[in-house]
Amino acid sequence: MGFFGSKKCASGFSSSSTAEEVTQGVDGSALTAIVTGGSSGIGIETVRALALRGIHVIMAVRNVAAGNKVKEDILKKNPAANIDVMELDLSYKASVRKFASDFIARGLPLNILINNAGIMGTPFTLSKDNIELQFATNHIGHFLLTHLLLDTMKKTAKESGREGRIVNVASVGHKSTYSEGIRFDKINDPSGYTGFSAYGQSKLANILHANELAKRLKEEGVNITVNSLHPGGIATNIARHNGVLNFLSNTIGRFFSKSLEQGAATQCYVALNPQVQGVTGEYFEDCNISKTTPHGRDDEMAKKLWNLSMDLINRKGSSGFSSSSTAEEVTQGIDGTALTAIVTGASSGIGAETARVLGLRGSAILRHIANNLHANELARRFKEEDVNITVNSIQPGTTVTNIFRHGGIFNGIVHTIGKFVFKNVQQGISGEYFSDCNLAKANDQARGADLAKKLWDFSMNLVK
Ligand SMILES: NC(=O)c1ccc[n+]([C@@H]2O[C@H](COP(=O)([O-])OP(=O)(O)OC[C@H]3O[C@@H](n4cnc5c(N)ncnc54)[C@H](OP(=O)(O)O)[C@@H]3O)[C@@H](O)[C@H]2O)c1
Secondary structure: OOOOOOOOOOOOOOOOOOHHHHOOOOOOOOOEEEEEOOOOHHHHHHHHHHHHOOOEEEEEEOOHHHHHHHHHHHHHHOOOOOEEEEEOOOOOHHHHHHHHHHHHHOOOOOOEEEEOOOOOOOOOOEOOOOOEHHHHHHHHHHHHHHHHHHHHHHHHHHHHOOOEEEEEEOOHHHHHOEOOEOOOOOOOOOOOOOHHHHHHHHHHHHHHHHHHHHHHHHHHOOOEEEEEEEOOOEOOOOOOOOHHHHHHHHOOHHHHOEOHHHHOHHHHHHHHOHHHOOOOOOEEEOOEEEOOOOHHHOHHHHHHHHHHHHHHHHOOOOOOOOOOOOHHHHOOOOOOOOOOOOOOOOOOHHHHHHHHHHHHOOOOOOOOOOOHHHHHHHHHHHHHOOOOOOHHHOOOOOOOOOOOOOOOOOOOOOOOHHHHHHHHHHHOOOOOEEEOOEEEOOOHHHHOHHHHHHHHHHHHHHHO
């Protein structure tokens, strides 16, 4: 520990203990662990210490190049280290689902899950899934990841007879959450938002998630423990979103903070040390059980958060698809071999993915209709003329469909919408607006028939 000394507590370890010290003598050669955010800060030391104990470590990182660099550096000093790098963006549910399904497809066991990644103090931002970014990254991403990996962990614990351990890296910062703890009705409300309160809220969520899951697994008689912790104050990249704090923490702060080796100790202790055998639903600091706030011990709040989190990870519209559905998922089972499509702007981004997936389904022409009013008016004209809007009426075997590119109005994810519309054109849906693969309501202007007609005439004049 930097400037101040440290006192050993019940465990025999303290704030100055290192990850190597608290895992001394542990044989992890039969174990597999996932560590999120292993590409920076205390995640790096956590991966290194676990690999040193013989554990097969999967680094779940959003920056694969940075992850590979960390892996290479560790291998230079420990050539026997068994480390894999896999991509995971916790702020995006589709990425979490992909990571989990790729991991499960490998058929590996899973003994330890360390939910370490995190961001702090970001300005108000919505994630790709339309969830406030810190809550999405620090809590919802880890909640979903844990949920998706739980069966694998249960199976591993049962077959190996060894206790599984889930470790949520929270923070003492949970004390700086909003006065009501979790703002259940205002998660996405920018009014009253402060970067640090929202960080505190997401870290409180890490603690409550651990508490509630520990309770549920205990009731189920599952041999997996779940705990949360504060790692201490460590000069890492965590303050990168706050220039002043980042500067202070990486200059003066270094004298007062833990080293990386010390900063990674508590999570390595909770994940590996035999003293923690059977301990579940606890909050740790400096490698010892510690006390959290009344909010952090609030069982009702934990239950309510569980329900909210389940709703958020499963959020689907009436179509059965959601913002996290992929283009492949929403076109599953469609035989497009008799179809031709045109995709404009297919050289990059979602256009490229659209073309790829249509190709995958065997089809070819999709006409891209770029705005709601145009689409509405065209649909109205087709209807009025009793024309079949699908490609069949224009060119046998070809489908003309409407894709509503939008951004401003709902600022939502659009990469799946085209394919969904494509799928549903055959069901006669026309002149509608879609968001997240479901029928949605565009604003009044976008639904205005007169405005659409006016735009039509105006556009016809321009293209003449
Ligand atoms: N340092 C402290 O004093 C302190 C104190 C209390 C609690 N903590 C907690 O300790 C944990 C580790 O933080 P740290 O101090 O080591 O900070 P760090 O150096 O900033 O590392 C954070 C890690 O999380 C990753 N990450 C961020 N957003 C992600 C996303 N959307 N998907 C996947 N990975 C993502 C980062 O990846 P990129 O590099 O690609 O962004 C990075 O690897 C965090 O949960 C933090 O809240 C730290």
